[in-house]
Amino acid sequence: MAAPKKVCVIGSGNWGSAIAKIVGANAARYDKFDTTVNMWVFEETVNGRKLSEIINTDHENVKYLPGHKLPANVVAVPDLAESVKGADILIFVVPHQFIGRVCETIKDHMKKDAVGMSLIKGVDAGPEGLKLISEVIRSKLSITMTVLMGANIANEVADEKFCETTIGCRDKSYGSLLKELMETTNFRVTVVEESDVVEICGALKNIVAVGAGFCDGLGFGDNTKAASCGVADLITTCYGGRNRKIGEAFAKTGKSIEQLEMELLNGQKLQGPATASEVHQILKQKNMLDKFPLFTAVHEICFNSHPVTDFIKCLQNHPEHM
Numbered sequence: 001m002a003a004p005k006k007v008c009v010i011g012s013g014n015w016g017s018a019i020a021k022i023v024g025a026n027a028a029r030y031d032k033f034d035t036t037v038n039m040w041v042f043e044e045t046v047n048g049r050k051l052s053e054i055i056n057t058d059h060e061n062v063k064y065l066p067g068h069k070l071p072a073n074v075v076a077v078p079d080l081a082e083s084v085k086g087a088d089i090l091i092f093v094v095p096h097q098f099i100g101r102v103c104e105t106i107k108d109h110m111k112k113d114a115v116g117m118s119l120i121k122g123v124d125a126g127p128e129g130l131k132l133i134s135e136v137i138r139s140k141l142s143i144t145m146t147v148l149m150g151a152n153i154a155n156e157v158a159d160e161k162f163c164e165t166t167i168g169c170r171d172k173s174y175g176s177l178l179k180e181l182m183e184t185t186n187f188r189v190t191v192v193e194e195s196d197v198v199e200i201c202g203a204l205k206n207i208v209a210v211g212a213g214f215c216d217g218l219g220f221g222d223n224t225k226a227a228s229c230g231v232a233d234l235i236t237t238c239y240g241g242r243n244r245k246i247g248e249a250f251a252k253t254g255k256s257i258e259q260l261e262m263e264l265l266n267g268q269k270l271q272g273p274a275t276a277s278e279v280h281q282i283l284k285q286k287n288m289l290d291k292f293p294l295f296t297a298v299h300e301i302c303f304n305s306h307p308v309t310d311f312i313k314c315l316q317n318h319p320e321h322m
């Protein structure tokens with residue numbers, strides 16, 4: 001029998017912790033996985049104690065996923081290089097702005113034949129154009145990459161409320177293993193080969209969610225909000241997500257995005273405004289800004305002091321309406 005696969009969850013925010021709850025339970029249940037699951041914790045002090053110690057003693061991430069016990073076989077490791085040692089499956093789940101440094105830190109300490117799975121929603125805008133986060137990881141670590149994205153608000157997943165998710169996996173040989181690691185009765189996994197499509201939809205919906213928040217903050221109706229909304233993850237994020245919540249507060253208070261993130265998210269990180277900025281850079285390079293008025297409006301409002309009260313005006317001249 002093949003040696004049990006060792007899993008490391010790289011990240012322990014709201015989603016990282018919810019996923020560690022699932023992965024920890026499945027690793028304990030199935031022989032093909034090593035029971036101990038390492039979870040890298042970006043160390044900080046919470047109520048006078050180290051967060052990693054709280055997790056290892058009380059089995060709860062009291063800062064990022066309060067109210068949910070993590071399985072005892074999920075071990076919080078504050079040293080990133082140490083956390084990935086010997087791992088066959090690396091689950092990347094940090095806010096996208098930190099992924100470059102994470103890869104630099106682990107590259108000489110990880111197994112060269114590990115498989116990666118990115119749960120990170122975001123994109124990278126480099127000199128050569130737009131890159132998916134899975135591409136960034138693949139190019140830095142030279143490993144096979146897969147992704148997992150869905151309409152998955154972490155607190156609801158941790159509450160074991162039913163939802164669906166999709167694994168994008170070009171190499172079919174990994175599909176069933178990863179599905180087994182992630183799936184539960186209430187977290188249903190579909191595996192598809194179109195990994196890039198899964199990933200780009202997960203990233204771009206965050207910009208739309210900020211716009212949906214603007215609609216709520218400005219008091220527009222449900223029709224207005226739905227005009228910028230598609231299916232599944234878009235619906236979820238536009239009603240229940242953090243990007244929407246901050247968008248609403250931004251429109252209502254006039255405070256900056258950074259200020260609201262600090263006041264309302266207790267250390268959690270927004271992905272929508274940063275993604276709007278990265279996508280803006282690419283659209284500008286390609287002379288395509290006018291084709292994406294919603295993305296452009298969110299960018300201008302978040303970063304260039306464009307009044308949020310003009311949000312709908314920015315959309316009234318959508319090329320589709322001309």
Ligand SMILES: NC(=O)c1ccc[n+]([C@@H]2O[C@H](COP(=O)([O-])OP(=O)(O)OC[C@H]3O[C@@H](n4cnc5c(N)ncnc54)[C@H](O)[C@@H]3O)[C@@H](O)[C@H]2O)c1
Binds near residue numbers: 015042043122154
């Ligand atoms: N929360 C959700 O409901 C949800 C669901 C699906 C996907 N996602 C995606 O998962 C990814 C991770 O989000 P999250 O919700 O787990 O995190 P989060 O926003 O809840 O928490 C922020 C995390 O960043 C860490 N951090 C702070 N400074 C850091 C630094 N300098 N270097 C590295 N880490 C640092 C914090 O310790 C914390 O773990 C994002 O791309 C997000 O879009 C989130």
Ligand SMILES: O=P(O)(O)OC[C@H](O)CO
Binds near residue numbers: 121240
């Ligand atoms: O809370 P948000 O806006 O970061 O969205 C969380 C998830 O991506 C929803 O699927």
